[in-house]
Amino acid sequence: MVHDNNLCIGCQACNVACRSENKIPDSVYRLQVWVKQEEYPNGSLGYEYHRQSCVHCENTPCVSVCPTKASHVNEDGIVLVDNDLCVGCLYCVAACPYQARYVHPVTKAPDKCTFCHESRLSRGEEPACVTVCPTEALVFGDLLDPKSKINKVLSERVTYRQKERLGTKPKMYIVPNHKGGINS
C-alpha cells in the first residue's frame, strides 16, 4: 500500500471506515492517522501524516517470534493471525517495531490491520480505507504485477518506508511531503 502525505489530509475517513467494515470494538483501533505539526528548516510550517497500522513486513518480526505459527504470512504476503493457534503470549505484540498490534477485547488474541483480507479482499474489493479516502491518498495493489496501479505510483513518486534500518522490509510505502524533510 502507498500512503501519500501530500494527498492525505488527516480526515480519519480511513480510520472510521476500517472500524465500520471490520466491526472493530470501540476501545481499539486497527488504523489511525496521526497528524503532527512540523516546522521546517526555513521556518515554514507543515503537517505530517503518519499512518499508524500494520505495515505488512516481508521480514516479519512478529511471525518469527510466534511460538505456534499463529502469526503467519499468507500467500499474498499479508500478515495474519490464526486465532485457532494463538495462546495469547503477546510476543508478537511486543516484537512489532511499529506498535501495529492490539489485544482484541473479545477474542483476546492479538489483532491488527489485515488489509481487509477477511472482509473486502475476499470479495474482490479494495480495503475499506482505500475505498473511502476522499483524496485518493491510499493506493493498494499487487506489487508483483508490473502493470498494477501501485507499481505505477511507486515508479512516479519518491517513497520511503518506516524503520527500514531494522530490515523488516515493510510493504507500506510512504510518499513524503514535497515540503520539509523526512524523519525516518
Next chain:
Amino acid sequence: MEQYNTVVWHWPIAVYLFLAGLSAGAIISAIVVKWMKGNDVSPWDGIIKAGAILAPVTIGAGLCLLIFDLTRPLMFWKLLIHYNFGSVMTIGVLALFAYMPVSILFLLGVFKKELAVDGPFKFLAPIADLALNYGKALEAITLVLAVGVGAYTGFLLSAMNSYPLLNTPVLPALFLASGVSAGISANLVVGLLFFTHSTKDANVSYLHGLDVKVIFAELFFIFILFVGMMYQGGATAHAGAAALGTGGLSTLLWVGVIGLGLLLPIGLNFALPHGVKHSHAFVIFNALIVLVGVLALRYYMLYAGQTFVG
C-alpha cells in the same frame, strides 16, 4: 492510548524470568557442589537438597504464572504441540519440556531416602535409582539444559529488535550469570534455614565465594551493555541514556540492582572480618539482598527495555 503502550509484558513476566533463572542457577550450583569430592555420596549436602527442591518448584511456579498471564490461558497446551523453530519461545518451551522432567528426576535421586525408602512413595524407588545410577550423565544433561534455560530468558527478550535496550547479545549472558547468582543465593538460604545440619560450611564458603565472582561478571555485563548502547549512537544511545537517568526505573537500577544487589554484597565481602562474613546470619542476609537485586534486575530490564525505545 493503551494499545500503543510499548510496555506489553508486565510484572508476571519479570517474576517468571526471575524464577526461571533462579531454578537454572539452583540446579547448576547444586550439581557443581555434588560433583565436588566429599559431596558426591549420600547423605547429600543441604545445599544439594535445597537445589533439588528449588529447581522444579520454582520453575513450576514460574510456568503457572506464565500460563495465567496469557490472554488466552486455556489455549496454553497449543504451545506444546505447535512449534516455530525460529521463535525463541518455542525453543524455550522445548527446553523446559526436557528440563522439567530431568530436574524432577534429580529431585527424586537426591530425596530417594526421604520419599521412597522411609517415606510413603515406594513406587518411586526404581525411578530414583535410575537417577542415581546414571547420575553423572543425567546431571550433565541437566547442566546443559539449565544453562539453556538460564540463557533463553535473555534470548527471549533480545530477539525483539523493537526494543534497543533489550536487543543486545549481552542480555542472555547477563541473565545467565544473574540466574546462577540467584540460584546460589537461594540454595544458601534454603540450605541454611531448612537443612541446617546437613549443610557443610565448606560448601557454603565455596558457593559464597563463587557468587562473588559471578557478581563481578554481572557488573561487567551491565557495564558493557550500556557502554555498547552509547557507542551504537543515534536512537539507541538516546534510549540508553534515558534508561540510565529517567524516573523511578533508573533509581531501581542504581539503588536496587547495582547498589543493593551487586555492589553491597561485594563491598561487604571485602569489608567484613572473616568471622562475620562466614556466619550463617550474614550469609543468609547476603543471599537475600542478592535475590532482591536479581528480581530488581529482571523487573528493570523488562520495564525499562519496553519503555525506553528511543
Next chain:
Amino acid sequence: MTQMLSRRSFLKLSSTAAAVAGLSSIPGTLGAMEEAKKQYKGNTKFTPSICEMCTSSCTIEARVEDGKGMFIRGNPADKSRGGKVCARGSSGFNQLYDPQRLVKPIMRVGERGEGKWKEVSWDEAYTFIAKKLEDIKQKYGAHTVAFTARSGWNKTWFHNLAQAYGSHNLFGHEATCPLAYDLAMDDVFEGGISRDFGKAKYIINLSHNVFEGIVISYARQYMDALAHGAKVISLDPRFSTMAAKATEWHPIKPGHDLPFVLAFINVLINENLYNKKFVEKYCEGFEELKASVAEYTPEKMAVECDIPADTIKRMAREFAKAAPKAIFDFCHRVTLTPQELELRRAIMMCNALVGAIEQEGGYYLNKSAAFYNKYLGENDPKAPVLKKPKTPAYPKVEVPRIDRIGEKDSEFFLCKKGNGIVTLVPHAALNELPGVGYKLHGWFIARNNPVMTQSNTENVIKALKAMDLVVVFDIQVSDTAWFADIVLPDTTYLERDEEFTASGSKNPSYGVGRQKVVEPIGECRPGWRVAKELAEKMGLGAYFPYKDIEDYRLQQVGDNLDLLAKLKATGSASFGVPLLLQDKKSVAEFVKKFPSAASKVNEEGTIDLPHKIKLFSPELETVSKKGALHYEPYKYKEADELYFINGKSAVRTNGHNGNNAWLNNLLDDAAVWIHPKTAERLGIKNGDKIEVYNKYATQKGKALVTKGVREDTVFAYFGFGHISKDLKRAYGKGVNSNSLYSPLVSPNSGMNLHVVGVKVKKA
C-alpha cells in the same frame, strides 16, 4: 439508459434499491453491478442515498446485510465525489445504532433546562403541540411562532406546515453559515454560482478549509488543481490543513479580509489588470466601483489586514495573469466580519473583473432546469422540472416578518423567504424589533441546534426560556432540545426516504434525496410524516395532499418514470451536457446536442451571459446606501484582548454529531491554539488548563501551544462544550465557542460574527 417501465411493474419494486439479484432485471442501469457485489450474500442490499452528517450532503452507498447496516462508502457512480466519504459519513451507522439516540417523543416535566422528561406517545405529542399552537394563535397570532428547519431536508414539510398554520416566519440555518454569499451572488450575478476549482490555475482562499470542513467534491478538486500545478494562496489566521496543502500561507488578521479584497480590486483596476472587453460587455457599475476603491490602496490596507502591500500587488498580478483559470474563493462559512455582504460581493467582483466567468477554471452560473431550458429551442427535449403538489392557498399574513423580508425597505431584501434571518429569532423573542410590532412566542425547530450554533448561547437560552412553546425535532436531546417543551424523535437519514431534489451545476441535475436503508428504529418518524400528521391534528391536512413519501415523489416526477427509476437505482440523474457559456468548446458541444440553441450563439462562438454583472448595486444603494463598496473598520476586541476564532474539525460537524461514539473517540475535546510568544507572556505551557473569557462567558479548556496561529489570535474547533447532559459523551468537553461570541446580527446579511475578543489565563 433505463427502459420505460409501466407504472404497475415499477411500483412492485421496493423503495430501496432492489437486492443484488433484482437489479439485473433492469438492463443497463448503472447500479448493477460491480463484480464484487456478486460475492455478497443474496440478501445484501446496496442503496444509494445522500449523507446527512453535514450539509455537504455527499452521495453515499450504504450496504445492509440481513437488515443490519454494515458499511457506507460514497456512491461510485458520482464522478465528482469519486465514491468517497469522510470520517463522519463513514460513521453513519454508528449514529443510527447509537443507544443515546432519542427514539420516543419526550415531554418536559420540570423547568426548561432541568433535563427532566417523560415519555409520551406521538398522539399525545401532537395533541399537545396543536393545542399550544392554537393557544398562541388565539392570543398573539400564528405569526408569532417561528419555524426553523435545517437547510436541505426539512424545509419543505415544516415551512408548508408553518404557512398553513398562518405563520410566515420561516427560516433555515443559513444566517449562521453561508447566507452572505448567497445574497452576494443574487446581488452581483442574479443567481447562484459555483467554482470550477479542479481546472483553476490560481486560487485565493480566505479561510475556506475544505480539508477539515470537508466537502468531498471540493477537496478532490483542490487536490486535483494542486496536482496539476495550480497555485493556491491560503489567507487564514491559523495554519489549517488547507494552509498546509496550499502553495503559500499568509496569516491575515482576523476580521480584516475586506481591506485585503478592496486593495486587491484597487490593484486590478489601477494597474489595468482587469479584462476590459469582458467588463465592458458583461458588467455594469464599473465606474462606481473604480471610484469607491480608489482610497483603498495596498499601502493603506496592508496596515489593516496585516498582509504586506507588495504581497497584495503580487497576488493581484498573478491572479490576473492566470485568468480565466483563476478563482477568488468566496468560501463557505461567511461569518468573518459584520461587513460580510460587502466582502463576498467584493470577492465575486474580482473574478468578474478578470473575466473568469463561465469558462474552465473560473466561476460558472448554476444551471437549473429553468435556466438551462431557456437556451433550448422549441423542438429540443427539455430538462425535467420537478413539480410540487398543489395545496390550498395559505392564509394571508398582514404583519411583517421579524426580519421584515418582503417589506419595501427591508435591509435584508436580498434574502429569500425560505432562508430568512434566523439569527434574529432570539432577539425577536426578547424584544419587539423595530418595524415589526410584535414579539415571538414560539419556536418550532427541526434538526437545528441554535443553542450551539447561533451567537450567542446565553442569548438563545434566554430567548428559549421566554417563549410559550419550544418544539424540537431531532435525533437526540441536543443542546437546544435540552430547553424544549417537547422533543420529537426524527429518523436518521438512513431510515427515511425524502423528496427528490433538483439543482444544477454545469447542467441540470437531480438527486434521489435520501433513501431508506433500514427500517426506522423505535418510534422515530421522518419529517414528511410528522408535519403531515401534526397538520392533520390541527385540521390542516388539506395542505399535505399526499399519502406518503412515495406518493409525494410520484407527484414530483409526474409522468417521468424514467427519472424516478434512475434516481432510485443510482441516486442521481442529469440532463443534457455541461454548458459553460463563455467556453467555445463547451458551447459547440451544447449546440451539437441541441441544434436549435445555435441561435443563441454570438459572433465569438460563445453565448452571452443572461444578466449584467453588477459591480455596483442600485438596490442596496436605495435601501441602505451601500451600493458601492466601502470599508468600515470595526472594533472586534479591546487592545489587551486576543482575537478568538473558530474552524471545523474533519471529525465533527458543528452542532450535531459531537456525541457520536466513533467520532467522539477520535476527538472529544478540542484544545485552544495559542502562539508560543503569547503563551510565554501568559505563563502557559502546552497542555495547561486554561480559561478563555470575555464579557459574555468564561470557558475552560486546554492549551495547545503552536506556531500555527497568529500571535494576537487564539483558535478552537467549533462544536464543543455541549451543555445538554443527555449528550453523555460530549457533555462539558471543550470550549463552547458559541457562548463567547457576541449576539450581533450583521447589517444587510444577518450573519453572526465569529470573531470576538477574549482574554486567556491559566486555570
